[in-house]
Amino acid sequence: MKHRQHRTHPTSDGRPLTAVGTRPVPRWLARRVLLLNSTYEPLTALPARRAVVLLVCDKAEIVHEDPEGSLIRSVDCVVQVPSVIRLRTFVHVPYRARIPMTRTALMHRDRFRCAYCGGKAETIDHVIPRSRGGEHSWENCVACCAPCNHSKADRLLSELGWTLGAALVPPKGRHWRLLASISEPDPTWLQYLGEGAA
Numbered sequence: 705m706k707h708r709q710h711r712t713h714p715t716s717d718g719r720p721l722t723a724v725g726t727r728p729v730p731r732w733l734a735r736r737v738l739l740l741n742s743t744y745e746p747l748t749a750l751p752a753r754r755a756v757v758l759l760v761c762d763k764a765e766i767v768h769e770d771p772e773g774s775l776i777r778s779v780d781c782v783v784q785v786p787s788v789i790r791l792r793t794f795v796h797v798p799y800r801a802r803i804p805m806t807r808t809a810l811m812h813r814d815r816f817r818c819a820y821c822g823g824k825a826e827t828i829d830h831v832i833p834r835s836r837g838g839e840h841s842w843e844n845c846v847a848c849c850a851p852c853n854h855s856k857a858d859r860l861l862s863e864l865g866w867t868l869g870a871a872l873v874p875p876k877g878r879h880w881r882l883l884a885s886i887s888e889p890d891p892t893w894l895q896y897l898g899e900g901a902a
């Protein structure tokens with residue numbers, strides 16, 4: 705992802721948005737805002753400036769304020785960067801069957817626990833090792849602690865006498881797509897992300 709450090713950003717009608725207040729500009733540039741569909745279905749995490757453009761253009765409304773949010777001024781109004789916004793009109797999002805597997809999403813699926821010993825997971829393990837043809841997929845990856853990962857090395861579970869408690873399946877639901885796309889969700893978003901997000 706590219707980081708742009710300009711101090712002003714044009715709105716859709718060409719007028720600049722300017723950060724005001726005491727905070728330095730990069731703070732609000734780095735902030736992300738959860739975007740919900742008009743049905744409250746979570747869609748994506750937007751950069752703050754894009755969220756503010758949607759608000760200024762009246763395409764979205766604020767769902768969850770952020771009292772700590774930075775103030776951004778356009779020509780005729782001042783907007784405090786919120787935590788969660790909602791589109792005023794429904795946007796159809798094409799259904800994609802498969803959630804991309806990322807480290808963050810896998811850790812959430814396995815609840816940050818090692819699949820072999822139940823300890824705190826720190827890494828990803830390929831159940832069938834990649835060196836033996838195992839895929840990098842939801843069905844072949846688990847959250848794993850460093851000691852188990854180290855002692856398993858490139859062996860199969862059958863060679864170790866280890867077992868897995870549950871079948872490995874991809875998670876289902878839009879909030880998983882969002883979890884797969886962001887590394888650290890804002891805690892205030894969790895109530896909007898639905899079951900399985902916390």
Ligand SMILES: [Zn+2]
Pocket residue numbers: 818819820821822823848849850851852853
């Ligand atoms: Zn372990």
